Amino acid sequence: MTLEAAHREPNGPGSPDIRPVDGAVIEVTARFLVPRQELPALQRDFVQKLRDLADLPNQSEVDIQTGPEVPHLRPLPTPVEPELRILVAPRKVVRADGTPVELTRLEFDLLLFLCQNPGRVHRRGALLNAVWQFNSTPSTRTVDVHIRRIRSKLGPDLDLITTVRGVGYRLDRTTEVTIEPDPYDT
Numbered sequence: 001m002t003l004e005a006a007h008r009e010p011n012g013p014g015s016p017d018i019r020p021v022d023g024a025v026i027e028v029t030a031r032f033l034v035p036r037q038e039l040p041a042l043q044r045d046f047v048q049k050l051r052d053l054a055d056l057p058n059q060s061e062v063d064i065q066t067g068p069e070v071p072h073l074r075p076l077p078t079p080v081e082p083e084l085r086i087l088v089a090p091r092k093v094v095r096a097d098g099t100p101v102e103l104t105r106l107e108f109d110l111l112l113f114l115c116q117n118p119g120r121v122h123r124r125g126a127l128l129n130a131v132w133q134f135n136s137t138p139s140t141r142t143v144d145v146h147i148r149r150i151r152s153k154l155g156p157d158l159d160l161i162t163t164v165r166g167v168g169y170r171l172d173r174t175t176e177v178t179i180e181p182d183p184y185d186t
Contacts, residue, residue, distance in 0.1 A: 003069065026153060027088070037171050081096045082096065082175065082176055082177055082178040083095065083096050083157075083176040083177070084096070084101070084154070084160070084176060084177045084178070085160055085177075085178050085179075085180060086111065086115055086177065086178070086179045086180065087107040087113055087180050088112070088179065088180060088182045089180075089181075089182035089183065089184070091105070091108055093108065093111065099152060101153055102153065103150065103153060104149075106131060106132070106146060107146055107149055107150050107153070109131045110127065110131045110143075110146050110147070110180070111150055113127070113130050113131055113158075114161060114169065114170075115171055115174075115177050116178055116179065118170075118171040119170065119171070119172070119174065120170060120172040121164045121167050121168050121169070121170045122168045122169055123167060123168040124143045124144070124168050124169075126168070127143045127168065127169070128140075128142065128143060128161065141169075142176075143169070147161055147163075148170055158176065160172060160173050160176065160177060165180070
């Protein structure tokens with residue numbers, strides 16, 4: 001049977017399928033660690049397996065290399081620029097494109113607290129204590145109003161703060177925010 005066959009069942013567990021190829025290049029890519037001394041034996045086994053699967057040892061246009069191949073290095077993906085930067089010293093919030101987000105002092109403090117403590121649900125009383133320095137928990141909607149204002153100023157594309165109904169608020173998507181601390185704060 002040839003490579004042009006419609007489909008060939010694998011020869012055993014872990015064997016690749018051979019499917020029809022019309023003028024395309026076949027590339028096999030795998031990632032695993034192999035000790036350097038085992039590479040020649042692994043390469044011989046792989047070439048033999050390819051020949052067995054293809055049934056075309058010398059009639060094919062497929063060039064099977066038997067010498068050591070230099071691995072192709074791919075560049076690492078470029079790091080994603082966070083969508084929001086919080087500059088602690090000047091108390092500013094800046095989008096990735098450089099436009100500032102105008103927040104009041106308390107809105108800034110609330111956003112900073114949530115960003116410094118991500119992934120945890122914070123009750124309204126705990127937020128009032130941490131940001132407003134209230135020791136008792138007054139029955140107010142202050143936190144809700146400030147969260148709503150922060151969300152509207154950040155816009156719908158930066159939906160960072162999640163409401164946990166009946167409990168409080170949590171900051172998600174931490175990769176989209178970076179905090180640049182005060183260099184003089186020790």
